[in-house]
Amino acid sequence: MNERVREILSWYSADNPGTLSSLARMMNHGRLGGTGKFVILPVDQGFEHGPARSFAANAEGYDPRYHFQLALESGCNAYAAPLGFIEAGAAEFAGEIPLILKLNNSDSLYSSKDPCPAITGSVDEALRLGCCAIGFTIYPGSSERNEMYHQIRGLTEEAKRKGLAVVVWSYPRGSGLSKEGETGIDVAAYAAQIACQLGAHIVKVKPPTAHIEQDAAKKVYEKQRIPIGTLAERVRHVVQSAFNGRRIVIFSGGEAKETNAIYDEVRGIRDGGGFGSIIGRNSFQRPRKDALEFLGQVMDIYAGKTK
Amino acid sequence: MNERVREILSWYSADNPGTLSSLARMMNHGRLGGTGKFVILPVDQGFEHGPARSFAANAEGYDPRYHFQLALESGCNAYAAPLGFIEAGAAEFAGEIPLILKLNNSDSLYSSKDPCPAITGSVDEALRLGCCAIGFTIYPGSSERNEMYHQIRGLTEEAKRKGLAVVVWSYPRGSGLSKEGETGIDVAAYAAQIACQLGAHIVKVKPPTAHIEQDAAKKVYEKQRIPIGTLAERVRHVVQSAFNGRRIVIFSGGEAKETNAIYDEVRGIRDGGGFGSIIGRNSFQRPRKDALEFLGQVMDIYAGKTK
Amino acid sequence: MNERVREILSWYSADNPGTLSSLARMMNHGRLGGTGKFVILPVDQGFEHGPARSFAANAEGYDPRYHFQLALESGCNAYAAPLGFIEAGAAEFAGEIPLILKLNNSDSLYSSKDPCPAITGSVDEALRLGCCAIGFTIYPGSSERNEMYHQIRGLTEEAKRKGLAVVVWSYPRGSGLSKEGETGIDVAAYAAQIACQLGAHIVKVKPPTAHIEQDAAKKVYEKQRIPIGTLAERVRHVVQSAFNGRRIVIFSGGEAKETNAIYDEVRGIRDGGGFGSIIGRNSFQRPRKDALEFLGQVMDIYAGKTK
């Protein structure tokens, strides 16, 4: 086994061999296999935003098999999706690409200030479908946060017992936070910490801004002169906040944006010591050929094959 | 086995042979057996609207056995009803007609803006009564949607483990939507997607209108020029939204209406690639002879035996 | 076995022999044994209204054994009461009178517009005490109705698996209805239908009035000219609404009233095809001798031995 993969696995010494194998499967797969870096393809937008908003731009994406294929061809480490999308390809692509079953989702036909997604899968469903990890979203800052923490706590205990890895999307949101605060550096670092404390193996957060949301935090950032001026610095702080870099932290791409802007963002994540990206809309909404080229470029940045 | 049935079953490759057999039983039964098309008789109106509003127009319908007989004689693929109605004929008609046990229902003696039906059956009850599928209603757009998603998630996992198929009525309704929005094309397509992502094998939605409810969706429909002018186009979009046509989507008849209007609607569904209809009040509220003729005509349209 | 009893049991062909035996035990017991008619003694008023309001008028009734004795001597088909009252006589009267354990009850030291009784027993308690049925109250029209439906659904599944019969008191009440509407004919028929759909073997409703509560129902009653002028006609409609007479529907006596008025009511129920009465306060609040005479007279009306 690759030394870097072995090193990263050593951080998870409380886990059983089954779970370590699941983590290793993701780290050894694809174009970034063996580097300890990650690019994951997530496709839950059909549930979260509706089918037309997600797939009309590149209509091949209506077919669930398209995304398995895209993740496989582009060399992603893993493909993450809700139950229905995974069911629709799990047998056909059995064993070809590590799968993450996303266990909770929100639709946007009803929305509330303090969100709490619906549970849409289970650990046993993940096993049935041959997945190597479960995925779960928490919204720190929501009045419903405890409900989500309770859910992931139980799922994490079960997943670890059954040899799966745990990927937590930690997205601050809700009446405890301002809109700007959702991506503030103090909040992003805190969100990473919470997910790690809850037992996540892999944490996904949004790229943080230089905004500081909480007064009590602001004093500390100023007093300790924590550098947060550049994205690389902020990423470094978030990674430090994830058990001093001993948990895998990856960053989401967010809304569709201009390609070079994404490459710049990826460079910032890489330079700050981030472990990779999870890129949905920015990949599957492009034509297949463009998406492959785009994802290849992103992976090369992480692999250090390109600036 | 018929090629078309075999093809449709191939879309459900994550399911065990028990569940595939249950799906096949419905597809191989009745006048449309082997075509991959569906006409299902649902009779939950006694619970939903009360006995007189449901059965007084054709008083034979007060007797639960009438509907088993009607579904059988007309050549429907399956008969769907709540616990009491199924219990009242399951032994007498054992093995003669595929049964769908409807597991949740709402009565109209109390109503609320954000509906959530009562659970009225279980997977084990469905097995006890010899059913091949469970049926379940979700109301996307209701503040109670997560409760319904949680319920169907657990029921789906259990049903699939025990060899049953899952039919989801996906009816947008609640304070997240305008009245017109309940049948808007973006909402209908989204409702189909949600049901598929939750793991439904068969999804039932209402025939969509050209209304677009959500601003974020409107932009996409306009930008991508998604054709929604005719019912056939809208049905085609809904079917595409159900995993690019790899999930069975059928359409409800809605309120009693003029017969020719229904035939036109059925033609639109057929031309758009819809898999069939689920027709309650429009069949069992007619005299038996008329109902048989009417259902025969609908089936012939789907079978392509008539325009 | 008596032909009429055999016929009635044939309506419950989905049930196992244990449950059929429990139903048969009630139908074969007492003065109406073998007629398919029912008079049941229910004594939950101690819980529902308090001891003095229930028993002071005939103080023998404070003793739980009194009611076992009364039900036995008068020839009732069964005796129904909450846990405590059943426990207090179940051993002494073991096997002498069919027992129905009432599994939910409301007290009147606190009341709310939308009632939901407390669960006060279980199926296993019913088995432990030698009962042949469970009893349960639902309040359609209450905002809490779904909670009650969920409870009875689970209890019904368990009771049927364990060979017990299920008796449902279906009493419309709550903010979905006007006071007059609680006994309106459309609501009473609907209440019977709901209980049957939930899987009840025996349904208890209140004698309906000619009031029609819901506008949508009113149109149907008028259009279909459903006869509701006399009590017998209304009873006939309720019985029809209970699966076209293929479920046992009995009627409660309600508040204590003048004896001849009750006899008239019983005649109306009989003439409309009702299956019998459940008479509490009107029997146990009379002196024992009067009660025996009164109940004998009611049974004779049902048996057709008297007009």
Added chain:
Amino acid sequence: MNERVREILSWYSADNPGTLSSLARMMNHGRLGGTGKFVILPVDQGFEHGPARSFAANAEGYDPRYHFQLALESGCNAYAAPLGFIEAGAAEFAGEIPLILKLNNSDSLYSSKDPCPAITGSVDEALRLGCCAIGFTIYPGSSERNEMYHQIRGLTEEAKRKGLAVVVWSYPRGSGLSKEGETGIDVAAYAAQIACQLGAHIVKVKPPTAHIEQDAAKKVYEKQRIPIGTLAERVRHVVQSAFNGRRIVIFSGGEAKETNAIYDEVRGIRDGGGFGSIIGRNSFQRPRKDALEFLGQVMDIYAGKTK
């Protein structure tokens, strides 16, 4: 076995020998052993009112062992306390004094109009600690009453299956009642009835006043001329309301008060046919010597050794 004890046990003929033995252990223990009368020492005030308010007056009481010793030396039938207090002496006093584990408790650092105590123990904890009964408080009249009834229902079923007795503190309180109504005679009698219907073996109520809370009850008390002028008469009515005297009803002492007033109250309870007293603060807040003398005097009144 003593005849009176045997007679009382005959009232509980639905219970298994294990539970009958537990009841017998309490009736055969202490100074009142064999008389069928009860004096129980309850010490949950540390949880309910706080340590200083409970124990500062007689500081020996801070030590949990003090109360075991006091109950033992004074010849009480049983000692009742929450989990912590029982754990702190159960091994040291194993087998020396019947124990009642109080399974729910309220603290007074937060209070609400409609109280519902916290569950603080379990049936299995009672077994682990060698107790012969569980204790539980219900507050009829509270909007939370159903929650408490559900809890005690389940606990009662489990306790009886596992051979324990059930003691219910039935204390009307909450927004359904006026302050005066909490101890009104109609309410006290109703509270006793509810506890008995819920399956309690021993019911504890407060000594009732002549106040009548509910209008519907008032009419009956007046019409039937139920005597409620003296405490003895009121106790007699409460005992009658507890299944005509076939359930053990004991009375609480309430707030600390003048000694002779308590003796008078005890005489009233005795003369009305009450089964005894449960006396907390009035015993353990006195110096040990005074407490022993006081409890001895109370027991002698019940035993008929003194007027």
Added chain:
Amino acid sequence: MNERVREILSWYSADNPGTLSSLARMMNHGRLGGTGKFVILPVDQGFEHGPARSFAANAEGYDPRYHFQLALESGCNAYAAPLGFIEAGAAEFAGEIPLILKLNNSDSLYSSKDPCPAITGSVDEALRLGCCAIGFTIYPGSSERNEMYHQIRGLTEEAKRKGLAVVVWSYPRGSGLSKEGETGIDVAAYAAQIACQLGAHIVKVKPPTAHIEQDAAKKVYEKQRIPIGTLAERVRHVVQSAFNGRRIVIFSGGEAKETNAIYDEVRGIRDGGGFGSIIGRNSFQRPRKDALEFLGQVMDIYAGKTK
């Protein structure tokens, strides 16, 4: 075994040998091993206050292994932390330092007047990770207190059955109390009593002030002249309120403060008979060398090696 340890264990005579061994492991470990005194290092601030506020002052603390090392080197009796932090060192430090898995935690991205922490671990997780105790926070005074009591009740029963010890952080807070009241002497003593009654082996409270919150308590403190003038007196009263000193009560350090002030506080705790301290921020936010010196000094005060 040391006599003092043996004596303390004798107070827990209801516990099984497994749990006694777990208590003994903590009492026999570290610089205070065998004295019956405790200094525990808790590090849940990353979850409670966020990573920067917790660890930026001494950035080594971002690494979870730092705290294991600090607790070990300083000679603490045990180290307490949430799931993630324990997982990150449990294998590397297996068997070297007694561990307490903190089972509930609150983050500060959302806050409410009546707090209730999220459950973040389980008894089985504590066993999996080799811990000897579970830790749990209750907030008496919060409207959510019963929820917390229910949770700890179940966890306590399970932990004791599985041989673990139970440490309860009893922190009065919520709408039932004034801000000043949270640390008032009557409230602190009451909080200790509640935790003991709930079955805690070790109780952690805040050093109390001379404020008295509740009127009913105030009368007693005055009438009984309970001495509360000095910290030592107040600690003595709290210890007495914890079953007359027969439960281990330790005190938290609270906010970072001046070192000599802490030493004084520790002397007060020692002089009042307190069993020790639990010191988080005041230790891990100092440089390692200072922290070791500081903790050594605190332990020496408890050990009586220094004034």
